[in-house]
Amino acid sequence: MxxxxxxxxxxxxxxxxxxxxxxxxxxxxxxxxxxxxxxxxxxxxxxxxxxxxxxxxxxxxxxxxxxxxxxxxxSTEHLVDLSHTIFDGLVTYKGLPAPVICDFLSRKDSKGKYEEGTEFQIGKIEMVSNTGTYIDCPFHRYAHGKDLSEVELEAFANLDAVTIDATGAFEIGIGFFQNLEIRNKAVMVHTGWSKHWNTEAYFEDHPFLTREAAEYLRDCAVKLVGIDSHNVDDTRGNSRPVHTTLLGAEILIVEHLCNLDKLPASGYLFSAVPPKFKGVGTFPVRAFATLTNP
Known part of the structure; x- marks a missing residue:
């Protein structure tokens, strides 16, 4: 029945x-x-x-x-959360300090400041901007590039998106992006590496895009590139050609994504909106996808 x-x-x-x-x-x-x-x-x-x-x-x-x-x-739509949770002591990138998350005003200390039975908590957070799932703007790489406050809101939200299946790959080259409709799209590169998040394995031998792939994406005028790996670049040396190429073309980068396996190949919207800070080129985001139910 x-x-x-x-x-x-x-x-x-x-x-x-x-x-x-x-x-x-x-x-x-x-x-x-x-x-x-x-x-x-x-x-x-x-x-x-x-x-x-x-x-x-x-x-x-x-x-x-x-x-x-x-x-x-x-609704005919539902949202997929693509962001990792930021918590006190989280190490996102070796060599950078972990965030400190604590009370500025605890509920206990707030008693007596308000009427009886009323309590509040005001949190305090100390962290570098490259923490958790974050977005890179041109200012991250270029002194005269646009910072978070200068990039238009339309560049962060409701972007037509496609998912590239690069699971099992180490060097992600041009071949993963050819013969696909990617112009003016947000390109999500699914490597499956997020399964190692918050472990030692996450930092070593992670998947990355090649210089040639970055140049191809630039020439195709994509809007944004996201990846569920430790870095969009190869971190074994001190060269960062993917950041240089993409941010030089004002193509935003989102790193440390997750749940990309829950996304379709195309036909959805991607959003990753940071606070409007002046003089900062990178900041954590609550990245998510908007999918339309069949």
Missing amino acids: DHRVVFDFDIAFTNGGGIQGQDFRLDIADETISDAELADYIVKDLRLLMVGKVTILDKFYIQEPHKRKPVNLI
Whole structure:
């Protein structure tokens, strides 16, 4: 048998008045559904405007054949988090200090500053900008390049993206990018190396792009290059031709990504938005992909 939910609802409008419904029945795809999902569905299905508080009452579930195909109750989109968690003591790059995350004002110390029963925490973070999953802007490599505050917001958010499967590769050359539609795209290079995150193995013999691949991506006018490896460049020496080539062409770089295996080959949006700092070329981001459900 299929699942259905039975409930009452009360909807108030922000401009006054309201509507109610009793013993409302809805086909659902799963065994349960939250009040928030139900509220969103009712508002959408009834095409209501100026909606304020929506209250779901006396909700219970029954099993009986669906009267129609269960609807998508919330959205046709979902988000995939592509960022590692930053925590106190995390080592992102050997030789750089780990972040220190602590209280500036603890909840205990906040007592007495506010009315009884009210507590707050204000955190303090000390870290270098190359921590966790971060984005590189031209200023990271070039003194006169654009910093975080100068790069337009459109360069960070809602970029058409493609995923390149480079799992098992060490040197990622031109061949991985040829015969693909990559112009004006954010190019996500999936190496699978993020499985070594926060281990000694992560820092050694990691996958990287070749100079020729970087020049090819530059010539194809891609918007951004992301990788789930320790560095987009080969770190065994002191040369960084990929950073030099891409940032010189104002192509942004995102390193230390994760969950790229959850992305399709194309047809999604990529975002990695940093704070708007002046005089900084690199900073942690909450990178994510926006996928459209079929």
